[in-house]
Amino acid sequence: MLEINALSKSFLNNTLFDNFSFRLDTNGVYLLRGANGVGKTTLLKLIKGILLPDQGSIRFQNKEVCFGDVAYIDSNNRSFFHRLSVWQNIDYFSALNKHFVEKDRVFNLLRNFGMSNLLLTEFSKLSSGQMQIIAFIRAVCAKPNILLMDESLSNLDASRITQVCAHLSQFVVEKSKIVILCSHDKNLPIKFSGVIDL
Amino acid sequence: MNYFWIAQFKKDFFWDFSYKLTFLWRIASIAISVFIFFFISKTFSVSNNIHLGPFNNNYFLFVIVGIGIMDLITVIIGATVKIVRDAQMLGFLDMFLNSRISASYTLFCGMLYPTFIGILKFICYLILAFYLQEYEFSMVVIEKVAIVGILTILPFFGVGLFSASFVLAFKQSVPINSLISLLLLLLSGIIYPITVLPDYLQNLSNLIPATHGIDLMRQILTNNSESTLTHESLFYLLFTSVASLLIGYSSLRLSIVYVKKLGTSGGY
Numbered sequence: 001m002l003e004i005n006a007l008s009k010s011f012l013n014n015t016l017f018d019n020f021s022f023r024l025d026t027n028g029v030y031l032l033r034g035a036n037g038v039g040k041t042t043l044l045k046l047i048k049g050i051l052l053p054d055q056g057s058i059r060f061q062n063k064e065v066c067f068g069d070v071a072y073i074d075s076n077n078r079s080f081f082h083r084l085s086v087w088q089n090i091d092y093f094s095a096l097n098k099h100f101v102e103k104d105r106v107f108n109l110l111r112n113f114g115m116s117n118l119l120l121t122e123f124s125k126l127s128s129g130q131m132q133i134i135a136f137i138r139a140v141c142a143k144p145n146i147l148l149m150d151e152s153l154s155n156l157d158a159s160r161i162t163q164v165c166a167h168l169s170q171f172v173v174e175k176s177k178i179v180i181l182c183s184h185d186k187n188l189p190i191k192f193s194g195v196i197d198l
Numbered sequence: 199m200n201y202f203w204i205a206q207f208k209k210d211f212f213w214d215f216s217y218k219l220t221f222l223w224r225i226a227s228i229a230i231s232v233f234i235f236f237f238i239s240k241t242f243s244v245s246n247n248i249h250l251g252p253f254n255n256n257y258f259l260f261v262i263v264g265i266g267i268m269d270l271i272t273v274i275i276g277a278t279v280k281i282v283r284d285a286q287m288l289g290f291l292d293m294f295l296n297s298r299i300s301a302s303y304t305l306f307c308g309m310l311y312p313t314f315i316g317i318l319k320f321i322c323y324l325i326l327a328f329y330l331q332e333y334e335f336s337m338v339v340i341e342k343v344a345i346v347g348i349l350t351i352l353p354f355f356g357v358g359l360f361s362a363s364f365v366l367a368f369k370q371s372v373p374i375n376s377l378i379s380l381l382l383l384l385l386s387g388i389i390y391p392i393t394v395l396p397d398y399l400q401n402l403s404n405l406i407p408a409t410h411g412i413d414l415m416r417q418i419l420t421n422n423s424e425s426t427l428t429h430e431s432l433f434y435l436l437f438t439s440v441a442s443l444l445i446g447y448s449s450l451r452l453s454i455v456y457v458k459k460l461g462t463s464g465g466y
Contacts, residue, residue: 079288082288084216091208097299
């Protein structure tokens with residue numbers, strides 16, 4: 001399904017990947033792990049297309065990965081319009097991905113996290129944890145095939161982590177869906193389909 | 199009707215309206231500007247001036263058209279820079295550059311709301327100016343002003359894309375936009391007719407599309423004329439529009455590849 005072939009990427013004199021390859025053959029949630037600075041975020045950004053590789057290819061279902069295939073969530077809560085409401089943000093970013101979501105769908109997703117009362121709340125009024133959940137919902141609304149999560153559970157309490165993990169398990173039931181989760185938490189309540197060690 | 203430009207326009211309106219004082223001040227400032235230029239024009243109205251002859255010696259209308267168009271152009275070329283700077287600082291630039299909508303289309307759509315507001319301002323300028331001068335004009339004049347207006351601002355959408363690519367690559371925009379604004383002010387006959395310039399500057403001035411657009415618009419409005427549109431001027435405006443859009447689009451593509459190679463897209 002997802003195939004990374006002979007990938008190389010350097011920044012100035014710092015080589016992070018040199019002829020790096022791996023394959024993920026089945027749908028599922030995969031854990032990406034490695035020490036700080038080893039290139040976890042860089043790898044996710046390469047898959048998303050935020051960075052271009054020096055060499056090599058990234059293919060999904062035997063085709064070059066395209067922007068619409070991948071959603072990327074990081075731990076950064078800045079990437080929203082803080083003066084707009086939760087709904088206005090999700091509405092806009094969904095349109096940016098050519099997915100025009102219904103308000104009801106967002107309401108239902110929020111309800112799953114016990115946050116349905118926040119639909120029309122200004123984004124800046126949310127807590128860090130709530131912002132991360134909104135980032136998750138925004139990514140899911142884009143209907144990606146590959147969901148990349150870069151330390152994006154770091155601000156969540158245990159119950160919210162459980163809720164997100166339950167969603168992830170549900171998300172990858174579909175055949176073509178892959179989640180690559182980068183986390184330093186060894187006790188996440190989810191069954192990983194595999195581990196990518198860097 | 200699920201179109202991205204509608205979503206962008208809506209978002210920009212909500213975002214703009216969330217800063218209520220700025221929103222209101224922008225409207226109030228139009229009236230103040232008009233009155234300032236009305237009283238300045240009174241200073242020049244006592245004598246005939248050979249440079250203002252082609253414009254019926256109507257300096258008030260002359261300067262209002264110039265300032266209105268200048269204002270509109272500044273808004274357009276500033277819009278893309280603001281979009282990229284905001285996206286860099288708020289942290290969603292990578293989403294713009296890696297979505298199903300192309301970055302150039304996103305930026306183009308991002309220019310629509312500011313342009314809409316700029317056009318509204320321009321219309322307000324004209325309505326206030328005409329009210330103060332008890333001036334009447336025909337429907338044909340309005341149509342011609344609209345055509346010339348669109349052709350006058352169109353090249354600056356390309357300039358806007360070029361400015362955005364500059365900000366994307368070098369994280370600063372000041373040199374390009376302020377240079378363009380200063381050159382327009384100096385050479386395009388915004389607040390004085392270009393006939394007051396020495397010959398070599400007039401030649402330079404004629405290369406700038408805005409000079410032709412503003413000149414045409416003034417002639418239509420001040421002479422209330424239906425016969426001032428020349429094919430040469432219209433063709434030149436059209437040609438520069440296409441050329442600048444192509445240059446803007448290409449430079450944006452190049453700068454996107456550049457920042458993705460270096461990994462600096464999110465930097466600011």
